[in-house]
Amino acid sequence: MLQALWKFICGFGYAFRGIWILIRSQRNAQVHCLAIAVVLFFGWLLDINTNEWLAVSLISVVVLALEAVNTAIESIVDLVSPEYHPLAGRAKDVAAGAVLIAAIGALIIAAIIVWPRLAHLIAG
Numbered sequence: 664m665l666q667a668l669w670k671f672i673c674g675f676g677y678a679f680r681g682i683w684i685l686i687r688s689q690r691n692a693q694v695h696c697l698a699i700a701v702v703l704f705f706g707w708l709l710d711i712n713t714n715e716w717l718a719v720s721l722i723s724v725v726v727l728a729l730e731a732v733n734t735a736i737e738s739i740v741d742l743v744s745p746e747y748h749p750l751a752g753r754a755k756d757v758a759a760g761a762v763l764i765a766a767i768g769a770l771i772i773a774a775i776i777v778w779p780r781l782a783h784l785i786a787g
């Protein structure tokens with residue numbers, strides 16, 4: 664029982680180490696973190712409502728989580744296929760595409776939240 668609990672706690676340690684590796688080594692993950700900080704600041708500044716906070720939080724987590732999966736896929740591909748192989752390239756491109764899809768979704772959500780306020784401001 665105690666051993667199972669210790670294994671469970673160690674699992675968290677490995678996961679936090681993974682997050683640390685992601686943020687320390689990946690420029691894109693650092694950019695995403697900065698973008699999330701900017702979004703949180705503007706969310707506070709624009710006083711967005713609960714549903715908008717939910718959308719912003721969810722898409723931010725999805726982008727960062729996909730960046731982590733993309734980084735893991737890149738590492739595995741580099742391990743098993745250090746030489747050029749079309750399938751290795753395909754795996755990396757599709758993984759990067761997943762991050763891009765989420766990032767485009769984040770931009771669309773940001774536009775949906777900001778646009779009405781901007782239009783209101785412009786209309787005076």
Ligand SMILES: Nc1ncnc2c1ncn2[C@@H]1O[C@H](COP(=O)(O)OP(=O)(O)OP(=O)(O)O)[C@@H](O)[C@H]1O
Pocket residue numbers: 691737740744745746747748749750751752753755756759
């Ligand atoms: N082993 C390989 N075989 C075929 N194509 C590859 C291979 N490694 C990389 N590529 C191609 O080069 C592109 C860039 O690969 P790279 O390893 O630099 O990934 P990256 O996404 O730029 O990584 P990072 O975010 O760490 O800079 C890939 O998306 C893929 O198209």
